[in-house]
Amino acid sequence: MFKFHKEGAKIILITCAVVVAIVLLTDSLIPNFWVLKTIQIISLVFLILVLQFFRNPKRYTQINENQIIAPVDGKVVVIEEVYESEYFKDKRLMVSIFMSPINVHVTRYAMNGIIKFSKYHPGKYLVAWHPKASEENERTTVVIENTTFGEILYRQIAGALARRIVNYAKEGMQVIQGEDAGFIKFGSRVDLYLPLGTEINVKLNQKAVGGITVIATKS
Incomplete structure (x- = not known):
């Protein structure tokens, strides 16, 4: 239902x-x-x-402090080590999930924790898979912290059709894994930035289900 x-x-x-x-x-x-x-x-x-x-x-998330779950529905299009320049300013493991217009576009919190950072950036509307989309498109950057993973960052990125990102995360909020974190209207992408050494549980081109699919576990 x-x-x-x-x-x-x-x-x-x-x-x-x-x-x-x-x-x-x-x-x-x-x-x-x-x-x-x-x-x-x-x-x-x-x-x-x-x-x-x-x-x-309705998604029934099995809350697990040792797991990071998919924040959105879509296809895993990138798994690589990258330099995150906005908040961490160091290398992180990035997992990108691309949402087509037919996917569910609800964003869900990938883990339990406290919101440490939340910022909206106006920008362009390049296609969501464009290499520069994560730095030049309309986007939001959110950082969650807990004792298991430390800080993780997720970035909602608008696509060519998207014209509004909704982000419910506010600094200082206590959030629960799997709960509604926002919405991206009409085509988009979400990037997860995880600590180096995190065990990745998905593969390229794998279908992810928001609130259900385990993206990573604490090694």
């Missing part, structure tokens, strides 16, 4: 109103049967796409 995310409420209501108006108005304004039905079907398909994009399925 799933419900719709609160961030989609306004868009869903507007889309429903527009589709209903189109169906009612075209019925009386367009005499050609096939043109009428084509317009109405396209409108209904668009409504279905909006509804599926803002779906928010």
Whole structure:
């Protein structure tokens, strides 16, 4: 079962109103049967796409202090050691998950802990897999700390279609693994930056399920 995310409420209501108006108005304004039905079907398909994009399925996270879980649904596209220049200013293990428009776009906290840093950056809208997207696109950077992993960083990155990132993390908050951390609208990516030596449990091109898939464990 799933419900719709609160961030989609306004868009869903507007889309429903527009589709209903189109169906009612075209019925009386367009005499050609096939043109009428084509317009109405396209409108209904668009409504279905909006509804599926803002779906928010219930996920039952098995909270585990020794695990980092996937913050989002999508495909693992990068696993590599990189230099993180904004907060840590040193080398970290980066795991990137790419979300297509058909994926669930809810962001979930990857582990229990306290929010140490949370910052929004306006920016460009390069395609989410572009190498410069993590530094030049609209994005948020959030750091969570706990006693098991120390500090980990995740970065919500807007894609070519995304125009708004929602981030609920505030500095000083105590957060729970698997709980709702935000939303990215219409195509995006999330990067996780983990301490060197962390055991990675996923592989490239693997499908990740937010709140469920174990990304890494404490070695």
